[in-house]
Amino acid sequence: MAAAAPVAAVREPDPRAVGRAHLAKQVRTxxxxxxxxxxxxxxxxxxxxxxxxxxxxxxxxxxQSPPTWYPHDPQWSNFQRATEVFPFALFLRNTSxxxxxxxxGVALSVPIVAYGFSRIDxxxxxxxxxxxxxxxxIPYPALIIALFDIxxxxxxxxxxxxxxxxxxxxxxxAPFWIFLLRQFFLQIPQEISDAARLDGASELRILxxxxxxQSWPALCAISLFAALNAWNDFLGxxxxxxxxxxxxxxxxxxxxxxxxxxxxKFNLLMAASTxxxxxxVVVFLSFxxxxxxxxxxxxxK
Amino acid sequence: MATRAIPADGASPAVTAHYLGLTRREWKSxxxxxxxxxxxxxxxxxxxxxxxxxxxxxSFTDYTGFGTPNFIGLDNYSKMVQDDRFxxxxxxxxxxxxxxxxxxxxxxxxxxxAMNQPLPEVPVYRAIIYIPxxxxxxxxxxxxxxxxxxxxGIFNQFLIRLGLPNINWFGDPRFxxxxxxxxxxxxxxxxxxxxxxxxxxxxxxxxxxxxxxGAGVWRKFANITLPLMTPVILYDxxxxxxxxxxxxxxxxxxxxxxxxGPANSTLVYxxxxxxxxxxxxxxxxxxAMAWVLFVVTMVIALVIFKTSNRWVHYxxxx
Numbered sequence: 001m002a003a004a005a006p007v008a009a010v011r012e013p014d015p016r017a018v019g020r021a022h023l024a025k026q027v028r029t030x031x032x033x034x035x036x037x038x039x040x041x042x043x044x045x046x047x048x049x050x051x052x053x054x055x056x057x058x059x060x061x062x063x064q065s066p067p068t069w070y071p072h073d074p075q076w077s078n079f080q081r082a083t084e085v086f087p088f089a090l091f092l093r094n095t096s097x098x099x100x101x102x103x104x105g106v107a108l109s110v111p112i113v114a115y116g117f118s119r120i121d122x123x124x125x126x127x128x129x130x131x132x133x134x135x136x137x138i139p140y141p142a143l144i145i146a147l148f149d150i151x152x153x154x155x156x157x158x159x160x161x162x163x164x165x166x167x168x169x170x171x172x173x174a175p176f177w178i179f180l181l182r183q184f185f186l187q188i189p190q191e192i193s194d195a196a197r198l199d200g201a202s203e204l205r206i207l208x209x210x211x212x213x214q215s216w217p218a219l220c221a222i223s224l225f226a227a228l229n230a231w232n233d234f235l236g237x238x239x240x241x242x243x244x245x246x247x248x249x250x251x252x253x254x255x256x257x258x259x260x261x262x263x264x265k266f267n268l269l270m271a272a273s274t275x276x277x278x279x280x281v282v283v284f285l286s287f288x289x290x291x292x293x294x295x296x297x298x299x300x301k
Numbered sequence: 302m303a304t305r306a307i308p309a310d311g312a313s314p315a316v317t318a319h320y321l322g323l324t325r326r327e328w329k330s331x332x333x334x335x336x337x338x339x340x341x342x343x344x345x346x347x348x349x350x351x352x353x354x355x356x357x358x359x360s361f362t363d364y365t366g367f368g369t370p371n372f373i374g375l376d377n378y379s380k381m382v383q384d385d386r387f388x389x390x391x392x393x394x395x396x397x398x399x400x401x402x403x404x405x406x407x408x409x410x411x412x413x414x415a416m417n418q419p420l421p422e423v424p425v426y427r428a429i430i431y432i433p434x435x436x437x438x439x440x441x442x443x444x445x446x447x448x449x450x451x452x453x454g455i456f457n458q459f460l461i462r463l464g465l466p467n468i469n470w471f472g473d474p475r476f477x478x479x480x481x482x483x484x485x486x487x488x489x490x491x492x493x494x495x496x497x498x499x500x501x502x503x504x505x506x507x508x509x510x511x512x513x514x515g516a517g518v519w520r521k522f523a524n525i526t527l528p529l530m531t532p533v534i535l536y537d538x539x540x541x542x543x544x545x546x547x548x549x550x551x552x553x554x555x556x557x558x559x560x561x562g563p564a565n566s567t568l569v570y571x572x573x574x575x576x577x578x579x580x581x582x583x584x585x586x587x588x589a590m591a592w593v594l595f596v597v598t599m600v601i602a603l604v605i606f607k608t609s610n611r612w613v614h615y616x617x618x619x
Binding site: 028029030032033034036037040041044045046047048049050051053054062063064065066067069108109112113115116117120121122123124125128131132135137138139140141142143144145146147148149150166168169170171172174175178203228231232234235238239250253254257258266269270273276277280281284285288291292295296 | 323327330331333334335336337338340341343344345347348349351352353355356359366411412414415416418419420423425426427428429430431432433435436437438439440441443444445446447448452453454455456458487490491494495498518539543546547549550553554557558571574575578579584587588591592594595598599602
């Protein structure tokens with residue numbers, strides 16, 4: 001702008017034209033994007049809004065057609081009732097155990113593997129890393145027939161093991177997280193490792209005492225992704241968990257909803273869904289930075 | 302990248318003697334390296350490589366999940382070619398993917414371009430748009446049943462106000478797949494965040510130079526933004542296609558029991574695979590379907606990668 005000013009002064013353009021150009025730019029960079037983003041924000045908020053509205057409706061208001069746009073008589077007790085009509089505490093406990101153990105598995109294995117693919121120089125390393133990247137594209141459903149049979153022969157069906165143990169061994173989508181952490185490790189100057197090596201530190205010590213303390217944003221992102229992956233999983237629990245007492249929130253709520261004998265009303269299902277989503281949204285809003293950084297590091301070379 | 306460490310101390314020929322093409326030092330580093338990546342390597346062999354090979358083996362049998370499987374050659378594959386529901390599942394899946402992925406790319410691009418403007422409240426939009434990507438898909442599936450319900454949903458209230466017909470989204474075979482495409486757009490927020498980071502990485506000097514040449518907004522987008530964004534778009538398309546072909550959870554939950562309705566209009570590939578393997582006791586047939594899914598996904602990814610040099614711009618700025 002400053003550079004353009006003297007040129008404009010020489011030509012002495014019509015001030016109205018300058019005003020129009022300025023207005024056009026304002027419309028383009030302020031008005032249009034803002035209107036668009038407000039409308040699209042509405043679109044993206046709509047499911048959560050409708051979930052909350054219906055979670056708070058009483059049974060009579062729930063079946064009203066056309067629907068009321070907000071709960072006229074909010075039933076806050078629906079949340080309490082939702083935890084009673086479903087074995088909510090049990091499902092929550094199961095989901096939490098699986099989520100926690102998945103994070104433990106990922107936190108133990110991914111840093112070591114990422115270190116091996118970035119900070120140690122060995123022949124064939126980068127070729128093997130291409131294999132890691134390629135596995136990202138393997139469709140999980142293509143494995144379920146064989147995996148189910150393998151887990152059945154191990155006697156793991158109807159236990160949490162098929163959902164947890166593979167994550168101690170970087171099962172998909174962990175290759176994403178290996179990639180993410182590797183990118184992070186590569187940015188840390190090699191001299192730091194070399195200095196530690198001269199002091200006689202082992203590779204493991206360099207990883208845990210030098211690199212990991214500097215990589216905590218990436219480690220946070222990975223842990224969050226691993227937790228979300230476990231918390232949100234549906235197909236895995238559907239395949240491997242058979243007793244109701246083993247169900248996670250995902251298959252548990254689906255099971256109860258589909259059984260007409262339980263006659264779960266939608267307001268209670270929405271209340272239960274709210275309780276499932278709430279921790280995710282709280283964690284997301286608290287750690288938004290790590291999510292955004294984690295997602296973008298993985299994609300921009 | 303893998304420049305091997307050359308001994309700085311001017312090692313004597315005796316020290317750098319080669320064993321099978323590698324020096325003693327390289328053998329040692331190979332050992333350490335493999336030890337570090339061994340968790341992944343073990344997982345790769347046990348949970349990926351072995352299941353893939355095992356799937357091929359089952360696909361040549363009449364395995365039901367119990368008892369001893371009998372070898373039946375290519376019977377499952379020839380049955381597949383003649384199975385109308387198999388082709389219907391492929392049609393439904395491709396229909397869904399062919400709409401959901403391109404619309405998702407455009408949606409993410411529009412969102413990213415809008416959020417790339419100097420508005421102070423962009424972080425708020427970013428959070429709102431990203432949240433549906435992180436919440437569990439199964440809850441989104443629950444919500445959609447009431448959100449797009451013709452009598453109790455708010456979505457159709459908007460349609461009616463716009464003078465559009467009151468569509469029974471998940472009850473009408475003509476619209477059920479479209480409703481799934483709409484649901485898929487709630488995942489576009491994540492792609493938008495990635496695109497936005499890509500846009501921020503484009504040097505401003507390019508736009509200034511283009512402006513001096515008299516380029517307008519549209520030409521700047523077509524000649525600078527779009528070419529420089531192609532690597533990010535490629536990544537999104539490959540991932541989107543792969544996930545699109547795997548669609549299962551939302552269909553399983555929304556389409557009721559037996560899933561895939563109404564009138565098989567949402568019988569998607571993985572759902573049919575699941576039904577064969579775990580409801581119809583046709584593990585052998587499901588394994589053949591799984592193997593086809595694996596090959597098709599890998600071939601699509603490979604073809605896109607191989608043809609990408611024609612349209613993907615890997616500039617020096619990246």
